[in-house]
Amino acid sequence: MRKVIMGNHAASHAVRLARAQVIAAYPITPQTQIVEELSEMCASGQLAAKFLKVESEHSAMASIIAASSTGVRTFTATSSQGLALMHELLHWASGARLPLVMVNVNRALAAGWNIWTEQTDSLAQRDTGWCQLYVEDNQEVLDTVLQAYRVAEQIALPVMVCYDAFILSHTYEPVDIPDQDRVDAFLPVFSPTRLLDPLNPCSFSALVQPEHYMEMRYRIQQSMDEAIGVFRTAGEELHRHFGRRYGNLETVATDDAEVVLVTAASMTGPARLAVRKLRAEGVPIGLLKVRLFRPFPTAEVRAALAGKKKAIIVDRNISFGKGGIFADEIRAAMSNVDERPKIFGYVAGLGGRDITPAFLEAIAREALEKEDPPELEMKL
Amino acid sequence: MKQQRITFQNVDDLPNVVVSLGTMEWNHTGSWRYLRPRHENKVPACSNACPAGNDIEGFIRLIGENRFAEAWLKLKEENPLTRTCGRVCFHPCEAGCNRAHFDMPVSINALERFAGEHADRNLLAKTARPASGKQVAVIGSGPAGLTAAFYLARLGHGVTVFEAMAEPGGVLRYGIPAHRLPRAVLDDEIADIASMGVTFRCGVRLGSGGDLSYAELVGYDAVFVAIGAHESRRLGLPGEDAKGVMSGLHLLRLVAAGTRPRLGTRVAVIGGGNTACDAARVLLRLGTRVGLYYRRSRAEMPAFKDEIDEAIREGVELHELCAPVAISTNATGAVTAIRLIRMKLGEPDDSGRRQPHPIPGSELEVPVDTVVAAIGELADPGALPPGVEVTGDGSVRVDDLGRASVEAVFSGGDVTPGPRTVVDAIAAGKRAAVAVDLYLAGAEKAEAAKVMRVGLGGGISMSQYLERSLAHERYGDSEHVVTFDELNTAYFESQPRHRLKRLTVESRLSGFAEVNAGLTDREALVEAARCFHCGVCTECDNCYVFCPDVAVRPLGEGKGYEIDYDYCKGCGICVAECPRASMSLAGEEA
Ligand SMILES: Cc1cc2nc3c(=O)[nH]c(=O)nc-3n(C[C@H](O)[C@H](O)[C@H](O)COP(=O)(O)OP(=O)(O)OC[C@H]3O[C@@H](n4cnc5c(N)ncnc54)[C@H](O)[C@@H]3O)c2cc1C
Numbered sequence: 001m002r003k004v005i006m007g008n009h010a011a012s013h014a015v016r017l018a019r020a021q022v023i024a025a026y027p028i029t030p031q032t033q034i035v036e037e038l039s040e041m042c043a044s045g046q047l048a049a050k051f052l053k054v055e056s057e058h059s060a061m062a063s064i065i066a067a068s069s070t071g072v073r074t075f076t077a078t079s080s081q082g083l084a085l086m087h088e089l090l091h092w093a094s095g096a097r098l099p100l101v102m103v104n105v106n107r108a109l110a111a112g113w114n115i116w117t118e119q120t121d122s123l124a125q126r127d128t129g130w131c132q133l134y135v136e137d138n139q140e141v142l143d144t145v146l147q148a149y150r151v152a153e154q155i156a157l158p159v160m161v162c163y164d165a166f167i168l169s170h171t172y173e174p175v176d177i178p179d180q181d182r183v184d185a186f187l188p189v190f191s192p193t194r195l196l197d198p199l200n201p202c203s204f205s206a207l208v209q210p211e212h213y214m215e216m217r218y219r220i221q222q223s224m225d226e227a228i229g230v231f232r233t234a235g236e237e238l239h240r241h242f243g244r245r246y247g248n249l250e251t252v253a254t255d256d257a258e259v260v261l262v263t264a265a266s267m268t269g270p271a272r273l274a275v276r277k278l279r280a281e282g283v284p285i286g287l288l289k290v291r292l293f294r295p296f297p298t299a300e301v302r303a304a305l306a307g308k309k310k311a312i313i314v315d316r317n318i319s320f321g322k323g324g325i326f327a328d329e330i331r332a333a334m335s336n337v338d339e340r341p342k343i344f345g346y347v348a349g350l351g352g353r354d355i356t357p358a359f360l361e362a363i364a365r366e367a368l369e370k371e372d373p374p375e376l377e378m379k380l
Numbered sequence: 381m382k383q384q385r386i387t388f389q390n391v392d393d394l395p396n397v398v399v400s401l402g403t404m405e406w407n408h409t410g411s412w413r414y415l416r417p418r419h420e421n422k423v424p425a426c427s428n429a430c431p432a433g434n435d436i437e438g439f440i441r442l443i444g445e446n447r448f449a450e451a452w453l454k455l456k457e458e459n460p461l462t463r464t465c466g467r468v469c470f471h472p473c474e475a476g477c478n479r480a481h482f483d484m485p486v487s488i489n490a491l492e493r494f495a496g497e498h499a500d501r502n503l504l505a506k507t508a509r510p511a512s513g514k515q516v517a518v519i520g521s522g523p524a525g526l527t528a529a530f531y532l533a534r535l536g537h538g539v540t541v542f543e544a545m546a547e548p549g550g551v552l553r554y555g556i557p558a559h560r561l562p563r564a565v566l567d568d569e570i571a572d573i574a575s576m577g578v579t580f581r582c583g584v585r586l587g588s589g590g591d592l593s594y595a596e597l598v599g600y601d602a603v604f605v606a607i608g609a610h611e612s613r614r615l616g617l618p619g620e621d622a623k624g625v626m627s628g629l630h631l632l633r634l635v636a637a638g639t640r641p642r643l644g645t646r647v648a649v650i651g652g653g654n655t656a657c658d659a660a661r662v663l664l665r666l667g668t669r670v671g672l673y674y675r676r677s678r679a680e681m682p683a684f685k686d687e688i689d690e691a692i693r694e695g696v697e698l699h700e701l702c703a704p705v706a707i708s709t710n711a712t713g714a715v716t717a718i719r720l721i722r723m724k725l726g727e728p729d730d731s732g733r734r735q736p737h738p739i740p741g742s743e744l745e746v747p748v749d750t751v752v753a754a755i756g757e758l759a760d761p762g763a764l765p766p767g768v769e770v771t772g773d774g775s776v777r778v779d780d781l782g783r784a785s786v787e788a789v790f791s792g793g794d795v796t797p798g799p800r801t802v803v804d805a806i807a808a809g810k811r812a813a814v815a816v817d818l819y820l821a822g823a824e825k826a827e828a829a830k831v832m833r834v835g836l837g838g839g840i841s842m843s844q845y846l847e848r849s850l851a852h853e854r855y856g857d858s859e860h861v862v863t864f865d866e867l868n869t870a871y872f873e874s875q876p877r878h879r880l881k882r883l884t885v886e887s888r889l890s891g892f893a894e895v896n897a898g899l900t901d902r903e904a905l906v907e908a909a910r911c912f913h914c915g916v917c918t919e920c921d922n923c924y925v926f927c928p929d930v931a932v933r934p935l936g937e938g939k940g941y942e943i944d945y946d947y948c949k950g951c952g953i954c955v956a957e958c959p960r961a962s963m964s965l966a967g968e969e970a
Contacts, residue, residue, distance in 0.1 A: 097396045156396055194399055198930040203400040203407075215391050216398070223396075 001177050007168035010138045010175050011077065011103045011161070012037035014145035016047045017183040018101075020075040022067035024052035024060040028082040029115050030165040031105045035077055057082035061089040068098040069196040069204065073149065076100070079165065080107035080121045087125065090158075094129025094220060096205050099152035099190070100159070101145065102130075106265070106316075107165040108351040116352020117165035119265065119317035123293075123325045129220055131159040131227055132294040134265040138173040143244055146187055147234045153190050154230050155223045164266040164316075165352065178242055186241040224295040231292055248292035249300050253279060257286030260305060260341070261364055262313040264290045264326055267349065271314075273357035278364060285364060290326060298333045305334060308341040312367040314360065315377075316349040323347060323377045342372070348379040409929060413950030413968055419923075419941055420964040422860040422915030423835035426488060429476030431799075431807035433832075433839030434458045436473055437913045440491055444908040448498035448901075455495055456504065457843045459806055460530035460573055461523055461552075463565050466493025467896070468556055469803050470684045478914050481864040484877035486910050487899075494899040496565075501572055508846050509536035514820045517542060517600040519586050519763075522550020523802045524606035524793025526573055527809025528816070531842055532604075533576035535817045540600075541578060542592065544585035546637075550608055551794075552802070554633045555655065557662050558892040587763035594765040602816045605765060605776060605784070605791040606809065609757040609800070615650065619707030620753075624715030628659035628754025635662050643668055644749020648718045649696075650674075650704050651754035652681035657688060659752050660696040664889055670696045671746065675703040675723050675736045690895065694885050701725070703736065705743065707751055717747045759795045771797055781815035782808060790815055807839065814845050835861045862915035862961045871922070871959035878907045917941075917962040923954035 005013070011034045015023070023042070025035040041047040050067075054060045057078050064074035078086065083104050093100050108118035122132060131151065135144045141163055148159035163169065196204060208216060228248060235246040250268075252275060254260055263271045268289045275287045288304050288311075305311050311334075315324025322328060327345030334340040344367040349355040363379060386401075388394050426436040435454055442451035455462040469489060477485035514537045518525045521543040529539045547553055549566050574580065584591045586607075597603060612627035614620060624644070628651065634641055645668055649660045652674035663670045672691065674681055677700045681688055692698055701723040708717040722742035725734035759774045769777040769785035776791040778784055784791045792808025794800045814832060831847075832840035836859055881897040882888075888895055899907065917940060923932045924941060931948040932941050943954075955965040 194395075194397060201404050201930070202402070203404045205398050206400070208398050212388075212394065215388070215394050216396075218391055219394060219396060222391075 001179075002174055003177055004172050004174050005138065005177075006033065006170050006172050007138045007141050007163055008033040008105070008170065009037050010142040011145055012041065013175075013177050014142045015075045015101075016041050017178065017180060018075075018146060018149045018187055019073060020047070020049050021072035022050050022052065022064060022074045023076065024054050024063035024067070024074075025076045025078070026054055026057045026060050026082060028057070028079045030107060030169040031077045031079040031082070031103070033169070034103060034105075038075070057085045058089060061086040061093065064100055065089060065093050065096065065098060066196075068100055069096070071190070071192045071195045073190045074100055075102070077103040077105070079105045080109050083121050083125060084109065087128070090125055090128035090130060092205075093158045095216075097156040097220075098158060099149075099156055099192075101148045101152055102158065102160050103145065104160050104162045105165050105169045106162050114351045115165065117167055117266075117316065118350050118352065119162065119315075119325075120350075122160060122162045123317045123319075125160070126294060126325070129157065129224075130294065131157060131224070131231075131292075133159070133161050133292055135161065135163045135168075135291065136266055136268045136289065138168060138171070138175045139244065140246065141168060142175055142177065143238055143242065143246060146183060147231070147238055147246065149190075150187050150234045150237070151227060151230050153192075155227045157220065157223055157227065162265070167266045176242070182241060186237060227295050228292070228297050228300075246291065247300075248297040249304060250289040250291065251304050252287035252289075254286030254288060254304055254308075256284060258284040258308060259310045259312065259364070259368060260286045260288050260308050261360065262288045262290060262311055262326065262330060263360075264293070265316065267314060267316060267355045267360070270355055270357040271360050274360040274364060277357070277361060283364075283368065285368075293326075293329075296329055296333065301330060301333045302337055305330070305341055306337050307339045310344055310367055311341040312344045312346070312364055314346050314348055314355070314363060316347075316355070318347050318350065318378070327377070344370075344373045345377045346379045347377045408946045409949050410931070410944075410946045413945070413948060415950040415952055415965050416945070416968050417923075417943060417948065417950065417952060417955045417963055417965050419917055419943075419962060420858060421917060421962050422858045422862050424914040424916060425476040425478050425861055425863065426473040426486075426914075427839065428835030428837045428861040429472045430834075430839050431472070431801075431804045431837070432459045432810065433807070433834030433841045434473070435841070435843070436488055437911055437916050439495055440486070440488070440908045440911040441913065441918070443491060443495060443904055444911070446905070448495060448904075449500045449503060451495040452499050453503050455492060456572075458810070458841060459803075460527055461569055461802070461806060462492055463496030463499065463569050464523070464552055464561060465803060465806070466490070466496050467561050467565070467894075468552075470801055472803070478862065478864040478867060479910060479912055482869060482872060482912075483874045487878045487880075487907050490878055490880060490899050491904060491907055494904040497898055499568070499572070501575055504572060504575065505534070506576055507536050508534045511538075512536040512820060514538065514601045515540070515599055516602045516604065516816055517597050518604045518606065520544075520550060520606040520608055520793070520795075521548035521570075521580065521582075522606060522608050522793060522805060523552060524608075524805040524809040524812075525550070525604065526570065527806045528604045528606065528792070528813045529578045529809075530573045530576055531810055531813035532816060533573075533578050534842075535813065537817070537820065539578045541580045542584045542586055543580065543582045544590070544607075546583055548580050548582060554636045555629060555658065557632065557635065557658050559661070559665070559888065559895050560658075562894050585763070587760070589762055601820055602788045602790065603765065604782075604809075604812050604816065605768075605789060605795060606793040606805070606812075607760065607763050607795050609759045609775075609794040611758045611760050612753065613756040613758060615704060615753050615755065617704055617706055619709050619715070622707055622709040622715050623713050624749060625707060625751045625753065628655040628752050629757060631659050631752055632662060635666070640666060645669060646748045647671070647750040647752060648673055648704075648746060648748045649752045649754060651756070652676065652683060653754060653756065654683045654687060655757070656752075656754035657683040657691045657696075659754050660691050661694055663752070664694050664696060665892060668750070671748075672696050672698045673702040673704065673718075673720060674698070674700055676733065677701055677725060680733045690882075694888060701736065703738065704751075708745065715748060715751055717745045718751055719743060719745045757794070764795075765789050781818075782812035783815055783819075788819070790819075810842055811840055814840070814842070833859065835859060837861075858915075860915070866961040867912060867914065868957060868959045871920075872912060875906070875910050877910070878903055913960050913962075915961050918960070920959060922957045922959065923963060926953045926957045928953065
């Protein structure tokens with residue numbers, strides 16, 4: 001069924017269709033509508049889930065960690081300060097190998113207080129052992145949440161689905177909401193191998209001595225490596241079931257391009273327009289959309305960018321003292337490639353500042369003209 | 381526990397998560413415990429405040445479960461006059477209710493009346509014990525006598541009630557007017573008592589100058605004297621014996637018996653107690669203008685606040701700080717006016733109330749046709765069994781179980797010292813029934829008295845007496861009264877108290893229709909849901925849900941919980957999360 005809905009409700013519908021069994025959340029703008037809708041679905045009986053009201057995001061995460069340990073499908077959603085408050089438990093979730101799914105609506109962090117979009121909140125959780133995806137539109141929100149459950153349960157690691165505050169969260173777009181039976185066919189019932197069961201009380205996540213701790217970390221890394229392929233397969237399965245294709249990356253007109261504009265999340269929309277316009281003028285430019293950020297699809301990025309002259313990466317986030325985080329990841333990914341492009345990194349759109357097609361076009365023109373990347377990446 | 385060394389050949393051997401190979405049940409984490417939680421019911425503040433020790437949270441719980449007739453039966457266990465109390469009790473329980481510190485007290489009185497609307501006499505157990513063969517005489521059929529009769533019958537004794545008036549009920553029938561307590565309600569409750577096998581002999585006055593002397597009470601093994609206080613205090617003023625001066629009690633008695641006396645158009649009522657208020661409200665219904673004169677201020681009036689408020693709402697003119705000095709009469713000896721003097725309040729006296737002092741030169745005269753004096757009532761000394769010791773004001777001296785100074789004579793209610801209220805009279809009747817029972821059985825008193833006690837307020841429980849066991853289902857042997865700060869109010873939501881609906885003043889004054897409306901089923905359910913059930917487990921499952929060690933286990937509906945002390949670490953979360961303080965935490969014994 002096609003409906004015009006906001007990005008947040010696209011997420012709620014996906015969670016309903018995934019038949020989540022325990023939902024715990026604490027309200028925070030711009031996420032609140034996701035769980036508001038879910039709580040109504042629970043109240044009306046549309047969704048047979050236990051909805052836990054909690055006193056903080058830390059408790060929300062703790063609750064779904066516990067619930068997931070008993071073998072049920074869980075969900076939470078948050079933003080910005082809320083995600084920061086969860087930080088400690090994010091490590092716990094991945095260390096305990098729990099297939100949690102969380103939506104993070106990207107919002108700038110305080111101080112100064114700001115409710116608009118920026119990705120620094122989730123990128124600051126880069127090293128917590130969570131998979132991360134950045135999505136472009138409302139349809140992709142719904143589809144990616146379904147994909148997230150499938151992958152998380154296969155690799156026993158948590159997945160965070162990220163999208164931009166307001167630009168997606170509160171904006172209405174037509175979304176195809178698939179029927180339950182089609183989702184059931186795509187997403188099998190969760191059947192974990194190990195359960196926390198009061199009738200057979202075991203010790204969980206106890207002390208691990210140096211002789212084993214590193215091996216356990218190695219196993220997480222192994223699963224992350226494996227996840228790249230699992231995400232790819234799940235994306236293909238999404239296509240088979242619903243007719244929509246999602247790769248870990250998406251390339252537009254890169255084959256014969258000399259310069260590639262690299263974006264993530266909603267700014268990919270305006271980037272498509274900018275690239276189309278420049279192409280019409282004969283500029284040999286292409287577009288690379290990075291959808292999967294963790295695990296980082298290094299090989300796929302290399303394949304997309306090797307042999308190109310320049311890669312222009314626009315980051316709506318910043319690692320202070322270094323620069324844009326996607327740019328840095330791509331720089332690192334390309335470091336051992338012989339024919340690697342020059343990396344032009346730009347930080348833009350922080351705290352919800354608009355990134356328009358014209359703005360991206362101007363950045364691209366600047367990078368095309370210049371021989372070397374700018375000293376200061378920030379584009380005010 | 382056999383030690384097992386695990387060796388991994390390579391990294392693929394490793395499990396994904398750190399988890400023990402087998403059960404950890406061998407690890408008795410309970411050995412770490414310093415504090416021991418347990419489920420322990422305690423005394424709710426309402427029951428503690430109720431002189432009759434009513435199981436208030438218990439009956440409200442039954443209402444909440446839609447078990448209305450059972451709720452009534454639960455009340456009836458501790459109080460045979462529930463429908464009466466649901467209307468006229470001044471409800472000290474509500475003053476004790478912990479919810480007062482949260483929003484407003486639970487409307488317990490209205491709920492009690494509601495439960496009474498679902499009375500079903502067939503459910504009343506006739507007796508709790510086989511017939512003892514003993515006979516008890518109860519003198520007076522006010523709330524004290526009726527209560528004693530009811531419980532003595534339940535305890536298996538033969539009971540005869542002797543009543544001077546034509547019908548039983550005491551003040552309930554001949555004092556409290558029908559607009560507060562409809563006669564049909566009272567008749568019904570007395571019929572409940574009669575159905576237990578109690579014999580009523582009305583129109584029989586005991587004592588010297590009466591119809592029967594105490595010496596003629598042959599064949600009775602014990603006597604309970606509950607004759608109330610019916611001698612009105614005299615004003616001690618010139619003109620007091622004029623035509624048109626009468627006592628409040630006399631007026632109420634006349635009206636209750638169906639007489640409509642001619643009183644003129646203007647009446648002065650002297651006094652500030654319940655009798656004065658009731659007399660004033662009855663006078664309004666008889667069509668007179670009523671001035672109520674009280675020598676102190678409104679704050680010191682002994683009448684129940686609600687009674688004063690309603691009297692004023694209905695049109696009684698309250699004149700505070702006014703004392704009568706004389707009654708003027710005309711040539712035929714009929715009242716023409718009352719002379720009064722204004723008062724001012726001085727230092728508090730022994731009773732704690734501020735003493736009124738006349739203001740010299742402030743006298744005034746108010747023309748009236750009738751003066752009704754209601755300044756207090758005393759016991760009739762001639763109606764007491766010969767030889768019983770009395771106090772200074774002529775009340776019967778009794779011990780804490782209602783035993784008088786003469787063998788086999790017991791007494792309670794208004795004829796004995798203490799608060800004069802319906803529920804206190806009921807408590808006295810109940811206490812006396814137990815005392816008589818113990819006397820007839822020759823049993824030791826102390827142990828029984830302890831078993832009956834509800835909290836620390838002096839209330840006693842008949843069901844506890846009948847069970848004769850310290851481990852009684854209600855509050856166990858706990859005398860701990862739950863206070864507001866012991867509750868975990870995070871689990872309660874604010875909800876306004878039910879607002880009593882009343883007749884409009886206009887329709888009230890046209891007759892003696894009941895003023896206050898009862899609760900509808902829906903209103904009762906909403907009000908019942910406001911009860912915190914202080915100190916009494918409702919099986920809300922918080923202890924079970926919050927226990928981090930899954931050491932609290934529900935035993936099934938109505939059976940409570942068990943704590944597995946092998947694994948309870950004594951963290952106390954269950955106790956902290958118990959909304960109603962029905963769990964306790966104490967140090968482990970070393
Ligand atoms: C007008 C009025 C209004 C009141 N309103 C309230 C109220 O709203 N709420 C409240 O809690 N309290 C109220 N009270 C107080 C309450 O009614 C009394 O405390 C209570 O009735 C005392 O009960 P009792 O059984 O001791 O005596 P009573 O109710 O006085 O009963 C004594 C009975 O003994 C009988 N009797 C007396 N002498 C003899 C004898 N010699 N032989 C045989 N029988 C005899 C009497 O006729 C009477 O029936 C009110 C009192 C009055 C006077």
